[in-house]
Amino acid sequence: MAAVRWGILGAANFARHHMAPAIHAAKGAELVALATSDPAKAVPFQAFCPGLRLHDSYEALLADPGIDAVYIPLPNHLHVEWTLKALAAGKHVLCEKPIAMQDSDFDALIAARDASGLLAAEAYMIVHHPQWQRARDLVQSGAIGRVEHADVVFSYDNRADLANIRNRPETGGGGIRDIGVYAYGSVRFVTGAEPEDLQARVRFENGVDTWAQVTGTFAGPQGRFSYAALTSMRLFPRQEVVFQGETGLIRLTAPFNANVFGEARVELHRPGLSMTVERFPAANHYVLQVEAFCTSVRTGAAYPCPLEFVRGTQAMIDRIFAAAVAVS
Structure with missing residues (x-):
């Protein structure tokens, strides 16, 4: 069975040090592309993945037909937007936590996941x-x-x-x-x-x-x-x-x-x-996370940490902010 071909949206430090090496090392995965407008930021990624393709925009990476799945390490407020764009482009999505900013964001995320038939998940690696x-x-x-x-x-x-x-x-x-x-x-x-x-x-x-x-x-x-x-x-x-x-x-x-x-x-x-x-x-929980994701993509097996579970944690966070008493 062919490996899942991955692209990364952005050359974030966390992606460089943890998730890109994990994708490169994981069984059933192949890191093939990176989107960054600064070629210098791609150099550390190319050091361990010499054949890495570079795209100068996130849109260009999403349009690449040689990519099956994307990892999104962007700032929190961009997660929902780019997860939805990636699903619309026909890519499976593993997005850094928190994948959403509030519980209500999950309505669109779950609907897009279900309509596309693709896997969308938060990178909640500890499980x-x-x-x-x-x-x-x-x-x-x-x-x-x-x-x-x-x-x-x-x-x-x-x-x-x-x-x-x-x-x-x-x-x-x-x-x-x-x-x-x-x-x-x-x-x-x-x-x-x-x-x-x-x-x-x-x-x-x-x-x-x-x-x-x-x-x-x-x-x-x-x-x-x-x-x-x-x-x-x-x-x-x-x-x-x-x-x-x-x-x-x-x-x-x-x-x-x-x-x-x-x-x-x-x-x-x-x-x-x-x-x-x-x-x-x-x-290595990052490698194990990528392997679990790839197994679900390749076989249709249930993913161990679906959006429905993640939504429960976001609902708890919303309640905490609502109940918060500010202290000095």
């Missing part, structure tokens, strides 16, 4: 990592009893880079859209639960959220449990997720930037100070 699949299996099999509490911390510090799109309101910046998607969606993925009530304390700088503390209650197959999440673009880097149950605890030590922030590990804590640790040193 493809075996550490998250293992955590979900443990929780849903009752390994820690009924879940009573989940808490998440995800922080980094980019205060020195005010030109960064994450620090700019006009590009859909802010910590909630950048990393809150992980703090919120990961708990939904593992537990199958949805938020019931939410409270939020949020610190804003220049029109973007830089610190957010979200608390509330989730309800799902195992009942209700309490929830707490802290995200920030102004704190020392930290990542950790804990699922606390009646009879045990699961802790992920590098949940979101596996093998960059640290080794991907799932700790299972049991009574009597017992702890079992599973390590995942070789897994």
